[in-house]
Amino acid sequence: MFTAQIRLKMLGFGLLYGLLVALLSGCSQTPRQCSSKIMTTWPDANQQITQDITILTAAEFQGRKTATQGARLTQHYLTQRFTEMGLQPWQATFAVPFSYLHQFSTVSGANIIATIAAKTHSNRWRIITAHYDHLGQTAGKMYPGADDNASGVAAMMAIAAQWQQSPPLDDVNLMLVATDAEEPGLYGSFALVKLLQQQPLMDIELSVNLDMVGHPDRRRAIYLEGQKNIADFESIESRLMQLTQLCIKTHRNSLLSGRMKKTDWLRASDHYPFHKAGYSWVYFGVPPHTQYHTPDDTISTIDIDFIVAVAETVYQMLSIDKLTKAP
Numbered sequence: 001m002f003t004a005q006i007r008l009k010m011l012g013f014g015l016l017y018g019l020l021v022a023l024l025s026g027c028s029q030t031p032r033q034c035s036s037k038i039m040t041t042w043p044d045a046n047q048q049i050t051q052d053i054t055i056l057t058a059a060e061f062q063g064r065k066t067a068t069q070g071a072r073l074t075q076h077y078l079t080q081r082f083t084e085m086g087l088q089p090w091q092a093t094f095a096v097p098f099s100y101l102h103q104f105s106t107v108s109g110a111n112i113i114a115t116i117a118a119k120t121h122s123n124r125w126r127i128i129t130a131h132y133d134h135l136g137q138t139a140g141k142m143y144p145g146a147d148d149n150a151s152g153v154a155a156m157m158a159i160a161a162q163w164q165q166s167p168p169l170d171d172v173n174l175m176l177v178a179t180d181a182e183e184p185g186l187y188g189s190f191a192l193v194k195l196l197q198q199q200p201l202m203d204i205e206l207s208v209n210l211d212m213v214g215h216p217d218r219r220r221a222i223y224l225e226g227q228k229n230i231a232d233f234e235s236i237e238s239r240l241m242q243l244t245q246l247c248i249k250t251h252r253n254s255l256l257s258g259r260m261k262k263t264d265w266l267r268a269s270d271h272y273p274f275h276k277a278g279y280s281w282v283y284f285g286v287p288p289h290t291q292y293h294t295p296d297d298t299i300s301t302i303d304i305d306f307i308v309a310v311a312e313t314v315y316q317m318l319s320i321d322k323l324t325k326a327p
Contacts, residue, residue, distance in 0.1 A: 038220070038246045038309040045158045045308045052081070052154040053214070053299050056132070057144035064145060065136025066109045066181045074132050078112040078153070078178050085161050087114035090175065098191035102184055109133075109180035111188050115173060116163055122171040123203045126318055129189060129270045130156040130210040131182030141295045146302050148292060151214030152285075153178055155311040159318075162311075168319035172205075179270050182211075189270035193277045205324050207281040208317070209271035213310045214302040215289050221247040222284055222310050225265045229280035231325045236317065243316055246309040263287075280324045282317075284310060 040046075055061070055077060062070030079094040090096070090113040097110045112132070118124065130152035134145030144150075160176045167174075179188035196204060206229070213222065227233045227250050237248050265283065266272060274281040291297040317323070 038305060039244055040305060040308045040312055042158065042162060042308055042312060045162075045311065046304050048161070049154040049158055049307050049311075050299070050304055052157060053146055053150045053302060053304075056150040056153065057146045057299055059142065063136040063143040064132060064134045066133045066184065067107050068136055070136065071109075071133060071180065075110055075112055075180075078132065081157055082112070082114040082160070082176070085114075085157070085164055087116060087160060087164065087176065089113065090115050096192075096195070098180075098188065100181065100185075100187040100191070102187070107181070107184075107187075109188055109191075111180055111192055112178040113192075114160065114176045116160065116167065116176075118173045119167060119170040122173060123201055124171055125173045125175060125202050125204045127175040127177060127204060127207040128156050128159060128210065128314070128318075129177045129179050129192070129207060131179040131188065131270055133180050133183055133188075135183060135293060143293070143295055144298050146297050146299045147212045147215040147286070147289075148297060149182070149211050150299075151212060151302060151307055152210035155210050155213050155307050155314070158308065158311040159315050162315055163318075168315075169321060172318075174318070182270055186270055186273055189273040193273040193279075196279075197277060204279055206318075207271060207274045207279055208314055209269055209274075209281065209283045210285070210310070210314070211269040211283065212285045212288075212292075214304075214307045215286055215291065216303055216306050217287060217289070219247060219249070220306065221249045222306075222313065223249050223251075223286060224282055224284055225250070226271065226275075226280075226282040229282060229324055231322060236320065236323075240313050240316055244309045244312050246306075246313055248313070284314060 061073050062068055064070050064074045075095055082094055094112050095110040096113050099106050099108045131149050132153050135143035156176055163174050177192055181187035241248055271281040271283040291301050
């Protein structure tokens with residue numbers, strides 16, 4: 001009896017020890033628990049991001065619907081901001097026009113494209129996209145689109161400012177694109193990809209799309225799609241999470257009207273045209289929330305610290321030299 005009891009105790013201890021080792025090993029390799037407190041190191045980013053979102057969601061911008069006065073004011077503001085940061089236009093001007101057929105009419109839009117050249121001559125390019133258009137005004141109500149997608153545009157500009165001050169890689173060119181006409185059908189991104197395909201000397205290593213990065217759910221996580229395009233993703237994910245304590249998750253469902261609905265994240269935003277063209281891409285965003293596509297998507301619902309953490313995370317990801325898988 002005594003021997004049997006010892007064996008049972010030893011067996012129980014062994015199982016417990018094995019469970020603890022597995023848990024500790026899993027946490028050390030890929031920390032999946034979301035921290036309740038994120039850490040940021042860009043001291044001026046909060047104020048600038050707040051200012052950018054406040055301006056982009058102001059009444060005079062009219063919800064930034066494509067081909068409206070609000071869209072033109074947005075284009076002017078983004079051009080001004082890129083110029084102030086010392087960024088260069090990709091072509092003759094920052095505004096690159098395009099047109100598309102929508103509901104039997106030809107509509108004109110404009111992507112705002114800026115670049116930061118590599119210190120040493122290089123054909124290596126990495127691209128950040130964030131659509132600036134939104135739903136505009138309907139039935140006397142304005143749709144400010146603070147999260148969708150003033151948050152992504154503000155985060156992109158914060159990354160641009162940091163990259164301009166201290167580029168982490170000497171031989172990588174960075175392109176920043178505020179896309180238009182995402183809401184009616186990703187038209188700005190399709191137009192951008194068409195132009196990029198006409199540049200055979202550009203080695204586009206990765207496109208990062210930022211769309212709705214300011215309204216975290218209860219997990220306070222940023223969600224990422226396209227991880228299959230990243231080399232050694234689990235190791236990079238762990239490293240990024242340790243730097244900012246921002247939780248990164250990779251599989252999403254949206255809870256709408258009390259029912260769990262599977263969302264097609266591949267086609268959900270401006271990364272899809274890059275995917276169709278065969279470019280490597282990743283997409284950062286949060287799931288739809290109760291303010292999504294409503295007049296209540298205002299800056300008062302936005303978590304500015306969260307946006308800064310997302311911006312720092314993307315910057316750190318883009319700072320990795322060998323980032324994407326070999327073709």
